[in-house]
Amino acid sequence: MKKEHLITPGIQRLLNDKNYSAIRDIVAELLSPDIAELLQSLEHEEAVEIVKLISLDKFPEIFSYLDNDSQILILQDLTIGRLKNVLNEMPSDERADLFLRITPKLKKQLFSIMSEEERKDVEELIQYKENTAGALMTTEFAKISPEISIGEAIEILRKTALKRETIYYIYVTDEKDKLLGVFSLKDLIMAPAERAASEIMNTNFIKIQLNDDQEEVALLFKKYDLLALPVVDSLDNIHGIITVDDIVDVIEQEDTEDFHKMAAIETIPEAYLKTPFHIVAKKRIGWLLLLLITYSISTQLIKHYSFALESVIALAFFIPMLSGSAGNAGTQSATLIIRGLATGEINFKDIFKIMRREIFMGLTLGTILGALGFLRAYLMQGNPFLGLTVGYSLALVITIATFIGSILPLILHKAGIDPAISAGPFLTTILDITSILIYFQIAKVLLNLVQ
């Protein structure tokens, strides 16, 4: 799997020995993603040396597998010839991503050596908002007129020599680029050479609008098992296609965002180890401070009930158990719903079904835990009323937690807010306050406490 970790020291030794032909042989045996990983594992000067040994036609693909930081570092040391080649040959979506991250000065330099057409392509792609279909798409795809025959279509494909992942569907358009139909490379091979594209094309196909969200794109890929999806504007003119390899990244990225939100971390755009310390700290401290301030409410609340603690100090023993269990039950519910919403399994219209189900779930879980809590408190302190206080509070708090945990994500989702923020710390804090309030109110009644 991780070949590059094994070969990096060997390559470094060969570089020291200036044994370039041996390096060339090794690199020729590696696949592009492995060479990209190798380059990233080397010192910058070493990487630049290796790049010189890679053939001109193989390099753009390797370059496109580098992360953006490495791309920016390496392209500053490329010869003009190699640079031109890279800028022309790399996939248009990844080229646009690169341009989004470079300085205006570098952008100007790169533009100056690119053709008018390529420049326009970059300018178009970088205008789309992040996380939209437009920002994900590549502008390389096979496009033919409806009257073209299958034999001619094969010839056109041979000449344009598109990249691997963009050739599996052929799009049929009119002279204004309006998308009329689509057929697959398989259809092309199956059909007789003299048939016209319009005869074999499928007119009942899935497409997406430029400004649609990438989450929606991912749902379409999952539902229809697509390899590529055409992106159109409001006039149905095709602007590009999204390929399945990008969707794998989108799903991973969306899930990572949800994981981070559920752990009260603002989204970190790059990989954890590559993000500078102060950025990670900044992404973490905001929520921690906000939650600390929210805990002040719990603090104030317990102070408000300190008369109860003064009479029955043992009440303090069970606060962590109570608010902890509430947090756990609430987090379970919230996670089930948030994940169901993310995978498209749950919709807002299921809210009543979910409410009914989670109320029963809360009562079931609450009754079991409440009974145990009663026993625990009673056996520990020998006071049946304290036992009942803990038991009833647990039962009630868990029922409420299960209910809030399941409904909150649905409401946030409906309101257009990402429901992932409603699990984890945010919910836990709300439930903390709720449990303290319920606990001391029940205690006041059952233990006859007066202020």
Added chain:
Amino acid sequence: MKKEHLITPGIQRLLNDKNYSAIRDIVAELLSPDIAELLQSLEHEEAVEIVKLISLDKFPEIFSYLDNDSQILILQDLTIGRLKNVLNEMPSDERADLFLRITPKLKKQLFSIMSEEERKDVEELIQYKENTAGALMTTEFAKISPEISIGEAIEILRKTALKRETIYYIYVTDEKDKLLGVFSLKDLIMAPAERAASEIMNTNFIKIQLNDDQEEVALLFKKYDLLALPVVDSLDNIHGIITVDDIVDVIEQEDTEDFHKMAAIETIPEAYLKTPFHIVAKKRIGWLLLLLITYSISTQLIKHYSFALESVIALAFFIPMLSGSAGNAGTQSATLIIRGLATGEINFKDIFKIMRREIFMGLTLGTILGALGFLRAYLMQGNPFLGLTVGYSLALVITIATFIGSILPLILHKAGIDPAISAGPFLTTILDITSILIYFQIAKVLLNLVQ
């Protein structure tokens, strides 16, 4: 998007009116996944009616998009002819999944109408353990001998008429099925018809072993942007291929498992709304009980320090703030690491880098939150020593939480245990106990409390 929700009532009305030709027209306009969704949204008898209106050659694909429960329900009402057709035509990986979920009796019935060859195919596929490459693969793929010419290969492909997602690579094997090389449909179109397969095939390709885990499969797809991956045994003989549409499901399933584990829910195999109430309750109660018992330790610990509470009742006010903040900081760290491990970004070898980083992170976050905690407690109670107790405890507890939160997942991962269980409630409970211990120990010293 959700066309089927709109058309279901219309279809039901047409069924009532016995207007079958209108239904046929509507169904002909829909894509297979949409028809599958429509069937699932109807009553069983209605669905059976609709199935009769679907053409024989279109039905197997639609059937393969149904969930397993609907498949089992519907196949019992199929005519023998349609049933045979479905069993022969549906993708072999999905057929094997179906056979894994039916009763032995039904299995025997279905086997009796299948050919010897198809039966053997099912028998082979169902033997592989869940979540391995063998269980994911399909046995339909294009296989040719090395001496075959490109022109002949195209003819073979035309005749075998493989399904859409399995045709994009052609595998070159010797007479014993040993995998020699691979080329893509694009290579096929680009190459001259008279060239031999052995001349254009790529011998430097990615493959995976039958028993390798599906997580590893997903990592390979992501790294190499694959559309399909050949599955081989220890002799390098090819047994099947895994296609990218299945990987999208694998990634989603793996992430869902992690989400559930991090929320202390045992993995629920089916979708939330489809899982019976008592199963969900069972998956939730185990962890909740375990955590409740763990909270008993906190309870016991606070009781142990009740002498401190009796002298300074205000100590009780800050327990939720302290253990809550510890839990939040720990969860943040754990989530960053768990997600990094899942996406392959972080490896165990990074442990020292991560330890160093997270200790500094903990000190930074702890200092800021500790200073605020000091202010909060001092201003609230007017006691500088209480303020210092809260402040120091917060700082220390957050440093420890950040450290444990980041190291625990790495250690579990190294030990072969899924690190996802180390975030969320499990970690929170450990940190709960730690914070109470630290808090009261610091209080004892700073507030001069004696037992």
